Amino acid sequence: MTFRDAVIWALDALISQRLRSFLTVLGIAVGIGAVVLLTSLGEGIHRFVLGEFTQFGTNLIGVTPGKTSTTGMSGAVISNVRPLSIADAEALNRIPRVEATVPVVQGNAAVEFGKRGRRTYVFGVDADTPRVWQLAVAQGRFLPDDRAVDARAFAVLGSKVAEELFGNANPLGRRIRIGGERYRTIGVMAAKGQMLGFDLDDAVYIPAQRALAMFNRESLMEIDVLFAGGSQAKGISERIREILLARHGREDFTIVTQDQMLDVLGSILGVLTLAVGAIGGISLLVGGVGITTIMTIAVRQRRAEIGLLRALGAGRGGIMGLFAIEATLLGSIGGVAGILLGSGGAWLLEILVPKLPTHTPVIYVVLAEALAAVIGLLSGILPARQAARMDPIEALRAE
Numbered sequence: 001m002t003f004r005d006a007v008i009w010a011l012d013a014l015i016s017q018r019l020r021s022f023l024t025v026l027g028i029a030v031g032i033g034a035v036v037l038l039t040s041l042g043e044g045i046h047r048f049v050l051g052e053f054t055q056f057g058t059n060l061i062g063v064t065p066g067k068t069s070t071t072g073m074s075g076a077v078i079s080n081v082r083p084l085s086i087a088d089a090e091a092l093n094r095i096p097r098v099e100a101t102v103p104v105v106q107g108n109a110a111v112e113f114g115k116r117g118r119r120t121y122v123f124g125v126d127a128d129t130p131r132v133w134q135l136a137v138a139q140g141r142f143l144p145d146d147r148a149v150d151a152r153a154f155a156v157l158g159s160k161v162a163e164e165l166f167g168n169a170n171p172l173g174r175r176i177r178i179g180g181e182r183y184r185t186i187g188v189m190a191a192k193g194q195m196l197g198f199d200l201d202d203a204v205y206i207p208a209q210r211a212l213a214m215f216n217r218e219s220l221m222e223i224d225v226l227f228a229g230g231s232q233a234k235g236i237s238e239r240i241r242e243i244l245l246a247r248h249g250r251e252d253f254t255i256v257t258q259d260q261m262l263d264v265l266g267s268i269l270g271v272l273t274l275a276v277g278a279i280g281g282i283s284l285l286v287g288g289v290g291i292t293t294i295m296t297i298a299v300r301q302r303r304a305e306i307g308l309l310r311a312l313g314a315g316r317g318g319i320m321g322l323f324a325i326e327a328t329l330l331g332s333i334g335g336v337a338g339i340l341l342g343s344g345g346a347w348l349l350e351i352l353v354p355k356l357p358t359h360t361p362v363i364y365v366v367l368a369e370a371l372a373a374v375i376g377l378l379s380g381i382l383p384a385r386q387a388a389r390m391d392p393i394e395a396l397r398a399e
Contacts, residue, residue, distance in 0.1 A: 007329070023294075024290050024334070025330060025333050025337060028376070029341055030287065032334065032369075032372050033338040033339075034279065036346070037342040038279060040359060041349075044359040046270075048357040059226055059231070061240065063255050064222050067254055083219025086103050088223060088247060095236065100226045101225050101226070102125050102126055104123065105208050106121065106122070107211065109179035112176060113171075117165075118165070122211060122214070123204070124207060126208055131226065138188050138191075140156075140172045148208070149209065152207070153182060153206075154185075155178060155183035156187040156188070158188075158199075159201045160191075160199070172186065173185065189205070288378065288379040291330055291380060296382070320385060327380020327381075330376050331379070346360055
């Protein structure tokens, strides 16, 4: 019997028992569908979070006050830890291969114009922020490159704040109040969207020194360092550490490269994807048991057929191959149905819940189908061996 004849024989056997075959295929389809859907969710979340982290570029190093590996909290709240200052940011800006630094102070304050007002994020930054954070100015200009001690009371509005306060009117040159202090609007930022929960469009940007005074803080929240492409983040980090050690006298700061953040994030999301895949694997296990059960029943019901094949000269290997092919077909058909079910569910879920991202890579589809076929084959091996070991005379007597 050729392989083509064996496949046709297996298909005829499946068609002759439609209900039984359908229920078996359904068990595998549910398992594969669950694996595809859950891994699509995991991959979608993985890509979304990575996109959030990298939307400011990948050549960034963050410096925060306090040594998190020893204190477990930000040093900005510990009085005996020297705070990060604007002078520290200026010192880091002089490192070779460093293109720009941004001192960052973040708070929340009321922003008012006339009778209109809203409470929003206030970022204390400097002139290099659009370059480092990859922001674009839609109207006017960003903060000028003033010395910290001479920083003028200028403000740049996020697109959402500008629309809320001024509507369709031109905000440039208008006086607004931020935290009870008067500022002149010199620019409006292009829409950027959210980043890790912060709506950058619902924000106001003012000079860092003025933000420190407004929020009564001594330390910057962070210093973002942008280094030239092609440079080694590790080397730049070591130079940052040397300079801050010389300025502070001790390592009371934490340096985090974007590569480190992405490595940790990738590990966490990898475990998440593996966990959701394992949940779907439980359904696959149940489907595999179903194939084994159905094929065992089929062997018992078709003993006469097996005896006839043996009498016509089919060897044990041929009989075993026939039932193995039948089990593999069951798994493969269930895999195709499961892929359609899982990818369709992921597509529908993304339409119904746009904020819940999904992504189904082609490699996942290929692996899911291969997994379904392998499960079918493995589940059919035991029944196939039982069929191959039957005595042809005893099997014919079953008729």
